[in-house]
Amino acid sequence: MASESAPARQILAAPRRVLRFGPTERAFHWIHAAGFTVMTGTGVVMYLPALSARISDRPTLKAIHLTAAVLWVAALVVVPLLGDRRALRAAVRQLETFDADDRRWLLGPGRHRRRGPGWRARIPQGRFNAAEKAHSIVQAALAVLFVVSGVLLWLGERDTAFRLPGTIPLHDGAMFVALVLVAGHVYLSLVHPPTKPAMRGMLTGEVDADWAEAHHPKWDAPPADAPPPGYDAARRSRPGAAPVVAALGVATTAVLVVVLVVL
Amino acid sequence: MSAPLPTPDDAEGRPVGRRAFLGIVGVGVSSLLWGGVATRWLSDASSALPSSLQSVVPGGTGWRIYSVNPPFPTYDPTTWRLTVDGLVERPRTFTMAQLQALPRADQTTDFHCVTGWSVPDVHWAGVRFADLLAAVGVSPAAGAIEFASAEEPYVDSLTLEQARAPDAMLAYEMDHGPISREHGAPARLVVPQMYGYKGVKWVSRITLTAQASDGYWEQRGYDRDAYVGGSNGV
Known part of the structure; x- marks a missing residue:
């Protein structure tokens, strides 16, 4: 375990790093982030009359919203097909598994333990802490609900029989919940000092080893060997990145064809 | 465990x-x-x-x-008048009593918003356009009706043919009571076959014109012929 071999500190200049996210996982995350940003942006403008009146181009906004939706779903399907499925499966397994520490982290330390300030920091966490797990589970469920209600909205424009009383409340409700979660997620990744170092992991794949040991002590993190500039990193990312780029290309082309036909 | x-x-x-x-x-x-x-x-x-x-x-x-220019217009029964002018033979204004003296029509229809929500089975009572227009006389050159809201600058228009749809009306009752302020008191356009933005609320002036023109939302990219299930990208 990383924590057992922790004291060995070889090079002072280069901080030790561990590998947290592979290219496929990062692609999955950023596709989700981009899709959410574009669809929330266009959706809110179409949804708030004050903004609709000001921006005043519903056909374009709607086309962007629908294109983004199709691209997003297509990419979420294509990336696992062409990317590192083993890594994704491992991440999913870790995210959906809650051990006793996770339950304590989420529900409280229990009657016989002291709560006190910073009690959560004393509960050892794995590669994902309990809140990260809960967040991704809720986001995954919201993604499904966005798609279900969005498809119903699309159908409802064609046949009012598909206009169920709960479609709009569901699409809106999912949006409100997701907005709150994403706001917290962005705050933790950009602002909050203890969690900010995680951002590097989603950008480059690597996080600081000391930070990982302090915040995720139960995580048996694979070291990211300090590489000679360019060489190791390129070798590690190329096999994963190429399929992802290919996937995005294929998805974009497919969707452009679909959109041009549909719209 | x-x-x-x-x-x-x-x-x-x-x-x-x-x-x-x-x-x-x-x-x-x-x-x-x-x-x-x-x-x-x-x-x-x-x-x-x-x-x-x-x-x-x-x-x-x-x-x-939705409101494009809050607050909602207020309805004062003593001063409210509906003006009907343009390409008509006898331009005139109506008080609410005069409007209600015209043949009354009742209907229960679904209301569909372009943003995706719907309200089923809304009861409306009001005046069919055939009856309203008969009271002023349509000149042969007229081809469309423009509706201006007291909530400026909200306007919209229908062709005469669209206005003569059997379920289109100038309504003054909603769900068996006077139309409430937020729903367009005292009179609003009801066009169930089209999306709600065609249903001008707080109607204060009806002008007959040669051709239909773009309304408030149509100037902002929405379809003028706003048929439910057949417009705005469908």
Whole structure:
């Protein structure tokens, strides 16, 4: 375990790093982030009359919203097909598994333990802490609900029989919940000092080893060997990145064809 | 429940996350059926919100009230007049009593908003355009009707043919009572075959013109012929 071999500190200049996210996982995350940003942006403008009146181009906004939706779903399907499925499966397994520490982290330390300030920091966490797990589970469920209600909205424009009383409340409700979660997620990744170092992991794949040991002590993190500039990193990312780029290309082309036909 | 062991974190614990995921999806999908009712009783709480926020939360019976120039116009029965002019033989104004003296029509129709929400079975009472126009005489050159709202600059228009649809009317009653302020008191356009933005509220002036022109939302990219199920990208 990383924590057992922790004291060995070889090079002072280069901080030790561990590998947290592979290219496929990062692609999955950023596709989700981009899709959410574009669809929330266009959706809110179409949804708030004050903004609709000001921006005043519903056909374009709607086309962007629908294109983004199709691209997003297509990419979420294509990336696992062409990317590192083993890594994704491992991440999913870790995210959906809650051990006793996770339950304590989420529900409280229990009657016989002291709560006190910073009690959560004393509960050892794995590669994902309990809140990260809960967040991704809720986001995954919201993604499904966005798609279900969005498809119903699309159908409802064609046949009012598909206009169920709960479609709009569901699409809106999912949006409100997701907005709150994403706001917290962005705050933790950009602002909050203890969690900010995680951002590097989603950008480059690597996080600081000391930070990982302090915040995720139960995580048996694979070291990211300090590489000679360019060489190791390129070798590690190329096999994963190429399929992802290919996937995005294929998805974009497919969707452009679909959109041009549909719209 | 095993005691914490020094194993990789994915080797212990239970996949409760999958159950949580399926549970949230299940509750969410089921809300397609109960979501409308739930938002209805939530809306009582929303009436405490500022009006700018109220427009984005559902109203009492599934309505969402949009305003392009708040606050809503107020209806004063003593001074309210409906002007009907343009390409007509006898331009005139109507008081509410005079409007209600015209043949009354009743209907129950569904209301569809272009943003995706609908309110089923809304009861309306008012005047068919055939009867209203008969009272002023349509000149042969007329081909369309423009509706101006007291909420400026909201306008919209229908062709004469569209206005003569059997379920189009200038309504002054909604759900068996006078139209409320937020729904366009005292008179509004009702065109059930088209999206709600065609239904000009707080109608203050009706002008017959040669051709239909773009209304408030149509100037902002929406379709002029706003048929439900056949416009705005469909």
